[in-house]
Amino acid sequence: MDEVYFLTPKDARRLILSKGRVKLNLDLRKTNRTFEILLKGGEFVFPDGTRVEMGVIERIARDDDTVYFVKSGVYKAAIACEGYYKLVPTIPPTIEINGIRMHRTKETNPLQDTRDKVNAVKPGEGETVLDTCMGLGYTAIEASKRGAYVITIEKDPNVIELARINPWSRELFTGGRIQVVQGDAFDVAKRFKDESFDVVIHDPPRFSLAGQLYSKEFYRELFRVLKPGGRLFHYVGNPGRKYRKKDLPRGVMERLRRVGFVDVRKVEEALGVVAEKPKRGK
Structure with missing residues (x-):
């Protein structure tokens, strides 16, 4: 794959202030590598x-919430189709869909947010993990770094395309321990055999966008595919005490218990719920 160089608005401002020669990191801080960029005849x-051209760099410098990349031209790391998808220059980047960010970015960052979720269920060496909603794949990558084998599901092909662009998502496609499946988790989960996974990490979109992923029917599938003693983490977020006059976390916990999960409890630092499938014989 040819080298792709990424620019954030902060990087663009550094170029403008440079005196004709500057070294920049061009992979969104994924590594510590730097490259020298020269200003010649009004062009970088x-x-x-x-x-x-300088004018293009000046426009990037004013666009605070967008990542750009350079590859025989300058492009937004964005897709406009039935919705608008783009990478946002947090470190690591988050994805924004129609103005809604897919990671927590207030008082944390997407990487710490991911670690909090994965730490709630602690996948280990040789375990199998089902990651129901891939996004940019940070959860799948973090679990694989701990020695687990991961199947990660993503419904939206536009999200997969942005993951292919994002340098922080590269291990999704190159690491060897991760299998990416495109499809709706509600349907894909039904294809797996009983007791296939040690861990399920369920990080669905908000309830208003994917209500079926909060349903008792879907929770039955997650229970079925977990091995006895398997662990579930379910991200719920922080929708306020009441969501449309319903207590969302409480409703999630009640439905998990109804389908057979035990030791269901909140994990405040990850804004989610953990649960276990009873060990065999219990």
């Missing part, structure tokens, strides 16, 4: 020879 010259 990138390592692959791409020349970018």
Whole structure:
């Protein structure tokens, strides 16, 4: 794959303030590598020879919530189709769909948010993990780094395309311990055999966008595919005490118990709920 160089508004401002020569990290801080960029004749010259006019860099500098990339031209890391999808220059990036961010970014960052969720169920060496809603894949990557084998599901092909662009998502497609499945988790879960997974990490979109992923029917499938003694983490978020006059976390916990989960409890630091499938014989 040819090198792709990423620019944030902060990077663009550094280019504008440079005196003709500057070293920048161009992979959204995924590594510590830097590249020298020169200003020649009013254009910035990138390592692959791409020349970018000062006016373009000035526009990027004013666009605080968007990631750009350089590859024989300058492009937004965004997709406009039936909705508007883009990478947002948090470190690591989050994805924004129609103005809604898919990770917690207030008082935390997407990487710490991911670690809090994964720590709630602690997947270990050789375990199998079902990650129901991939997004940019940070959860799947973190679980795989701990030695687990992961199947991660993503319904939206536009999200998968942004993950392919994002340098922080690269291990989804190159790490060898992760299988990406495109489809609706509600349907895909039914294909797995009973007792296939040690851990399920369920991080669905908000209830108003994916109500069936909060349903008792779907929870039965998660219970079925977990091995006895298996652990579930369910992200709920912080919808306020009442969501449309319903206590969302309480409703989630009640439905999990009804389908057979035990030791159901909140994990405040991860804004979610953990539960277990009873061990065999209990």
